[in-house]
Amino acid sequence: MFTFTTSTGELRRGDVPVRLQAQPAKVLSALVSRAGEIVTRETLQREIWSNGTHVDFERGLNFCIAQVRTALGDSADSPRYIETVPRQGYRFIAPVSRMDEQDGVAPRGELPPRGEELPPKSGNDTDPPLVASVFRRKHSGWRPAILGTTTVLLIAATIGWARMRHEPPTVIVVPFYNETGKPELDLLARSIGDAAVASLAAPSRIDSLSVIGNAAALRNPFARQDVQQIARDLGGQWVLIGQLKADGQNLRVIAHLIRVTDMKHVWALPFDDPAFALDAQARTAAAIAAAVHTHLQ
DSSP states (O other): OEEEETTTTEEEETTEEEOOOHHHHHHHHHHHTTTTSEEEHHHHHHHHOTTSOHHHHHHHHHHHHHHHHHHHTOOSSSOSSEEEETTTEEEEOSOEEEEETTTSSBOSSOOOSTTOOOOOOOTTOOOOOBOSOOOOOGGGSOOOOOOTTSEEEEEOOOHHHHHHHSOOOEEEEOOOEEOSSOGGGHHHHHHHHHHHHHHHTSGGGTTTOEEEOOOGGGGOTTGGGGHHHHHHHTTOSEEEEEEEEEOSSOEEEEEEEEETTTTEEEEEEEEEESSOOHHHHHHHHHHHHHHHHHHHO
16 A cells, blocks of 8 residues: 655655655545546646746656656556546546544544544544545545645555455467468467466466457357457456467577557567577567566556
8 A cells, every 4th residue: 555645745655765756756645635536747747847948848747757657656548546648648547545644544434625624533433444445526525635735645645445446457378370381380389379378377467467269269260360359248347469480490489468459569578599498488488478478557
């Protein structure tokens, strides 16, 4: 869980401080104070770069957003905190709870309108401490406010909660194709693909990736012609495809990571080896899995 103190711009992950410069901290403060809403670039310019030039603002905002995402371990491609809204601005999408430094927890119930004080807690209030989302949709008539200098915003970011809101991305691994023209290499192509499945599904990645590599539809070479539909049917957001090629001297595996929504290549990586014995298969599979995991985090 991240804790952000608006009075100082201090960001902490648990008890560990996370380095964040002053201007990125102001951007984070502006976003979390309107959690769930689109904050336009013009609004950020007016509130944070009011005295700067347009050129400085554009460059500065891009830098600040990148710095905040780095501090939170966030990704523009698969955001858990800051979502880019094309041609508009940004939206903070993680739940936000406000916590008063004196009381330690936010009182249960609706927040008051921006700028008003919270009502005192009742003396017979026996509710347990509340650490939960306190932002509401626009129809509730208020936005979550940063009230004074004693307010702390909690950013719910534990892996368990993120899993409830954003399931781990699902990667569909299509059995690797043998494109050498040599039927005796069919088994080798499938073996490299199986090694990639095993590496992607390793215990170290089980919490951050969901992998499908043995579905019946994937074992039918004719059905694989419509990979996009198969991936949609299986609930996948990403497809990993591999091609085994030969040039007379070496064998080459080309791995492709493809986004299901538009079937655009995110990356393609080649791997060469004379024979792709078991150790080479393992190395190649590990490198492919590491590249997939890095991109999707």
